[in-house]
Amino acid sequence: MKKPKSKVQNPKSKTSPAPSPKSPGPLLVVGAVAFDSIRTPYGVAENVLGGAASYLAVTASWFAPVRVVAVIGDDLGEEHLRVFEERGIDTAGLVRAKGKTFRWSGEYTGDMNEAHTLDTQLNVFEQFSPTLPACYLDTEYLFLGNIDPTLQLHVRRQLPRARLVGLDSMNYWIKGTPEGLKKALAEIDILVINETEARMLSGITNLKKAAEAIRKLGPRTLVIKRGEHGVLLFSEDGNFSAPAFPLDEVHDPTGAGDSFAGGFMGYLAKAGEFSDGQLRRAVIYGSVMASFAVEEFGLSRLLRLTPKDIETRYREFKRLTQFDE
């Protein structure tokens, strides 16, 4: 990272006081808010609050102040908004549109490594065009959840002075809008994608070589998520490999990747600097949050965490991976 351009403080600003070096964030997350219907070997959940933006916002909120940009339908009520408010998430960027909220329904079987999508209804999400409210324009940290890369770039350019910009994408955009995605990649700092996506984006099977090729497209840092096999970090300071936390039971893998990204970006927003050591810690905090996410259906485990739960699992990760010279 080490961006030479630091944010210019405006001493006259009233809505956004100059942050002291120790005040974290804020982190802005963009993506879908959805109602998910999920079936796994452990049970069924119907129309629970989900979507990348929800997982990103809730996990990051354990580390830094969070702002969210998304579109919601008229079926998303007070009880759902309260979920964000109780986590102190700034919902000024939630736009309500006429119609139904985005709905996704999926099923996990066997080793639950992959979701089988049963149904997708874009609904109000189809017309999503994220324009940031004025009170968001001092945002320092930005994570662009998995949406059309053209929209991602549109948001990114509204925050020219952001200190750190992360982005997630998926097969659909890699195949369908490769040029739009490449334009977006040229203007971000960190790309967070999974193993299959990294291979597809680069056209290279070997992950180390794939990472080299992808980093040449723009992002100085690449995080490759490998599900139950953990995470690889590729940066200008070398490589870092973190395992997934071995759990007795995975009840619902939905949102694991977004929870990783939320913990990862939330921690960096809190740390305020992006050294190799901080990036490694961020990967572990991301992995911690993903490990909690999958323990229960939907957002439920993530909403009743304590800071102590997070620190305890961080230390368990240390114990899981350490060995002496």
Place this chain on the structure above:
Amino acid sequence: MKKPKSKVQNPKSKTSPAPSPKSPGPLLVVGAVAFDSIRTPYGVAENVLGGAASYLAVTASWFAPVRVVAVIGDDLGEEHLRVFEERGIDTAGLVRAKGKTFRWSGEYTGDMNEAHTLDTQLNVFEQFSPTLPACYLDTEYLFLGNIDPTLQLHVRRQLPRARLVGLDSMNYWIKGTPEGLKKALAEIDILVINETEARMLSGITNLKKAAEAIRKLGPRTLVIKRGEHGVLLFSEDGNFSAPAFPLDEVHDPTGAGDSFAGGFMGYLAKAGEFSDGQLRRAVIYGSVMASFAVEEFGLSRLLRLTPKDIETRYREFKRLTQFDE
């Protein structure tokens, strides 16, 4: 580990002087010596020296004195025996039989995670019944490569005072001779198998639960190999997760698992104690040896290593995995 029964030294023995506390090993490895024919996207090798016993012996020889028990045919000449001798491997347990040496031919394509066996000729291996020469009976460390579990148990019982016994197996025995395998598992200390085998042996998909079930069958320590996704260690002291070393190019995956086991057991034989810390180091040394094995066809990279190569890669593993509290 912490076996209370320590080996009784025989002061009259001439062939095997009582080892001083600092002299490592010896480690006895049992398995197939083979001629392999291998095709990968990087090239072809015809009739090169291979087989589990060869990979085990050569990798372990970088850490401790090694003895090998295997059967060879009359087509295995001086130039092949010299490979063992140049690594200081004791070949008193190589039995020559009439006929051809075991031959295997296989192909790797795509991401090279799995070998497609093209041909297997057991040849002299069909009549393999490993009886240890008298000069091997003071062996302290034993690794039973992947052969019929009845034969593994037969060897294990010839060394009732062995300090540490490891075993590898495979789908073929797990399905075909489950009772024989369970008898062998009851009399060993460490089981080293891959992910698929662990799930098949336990009938449990979740690896943490599978490990619990398998450890109840006998082995206090279980090592689960996950190929490019690294290694999991389950012991009475908890879990340890090690990544595979990210390589630019994997030229030939043949023998990676046996090279892991050879480095793992060789290091433990050198260390002479089996604390949690030593088991973790052993996992990393095993991973180091596996990472070298796949860099070139057959045994070639493993034969021209230096102790410095091994230590350098060990430190690279440390760098790859470390993060601060």
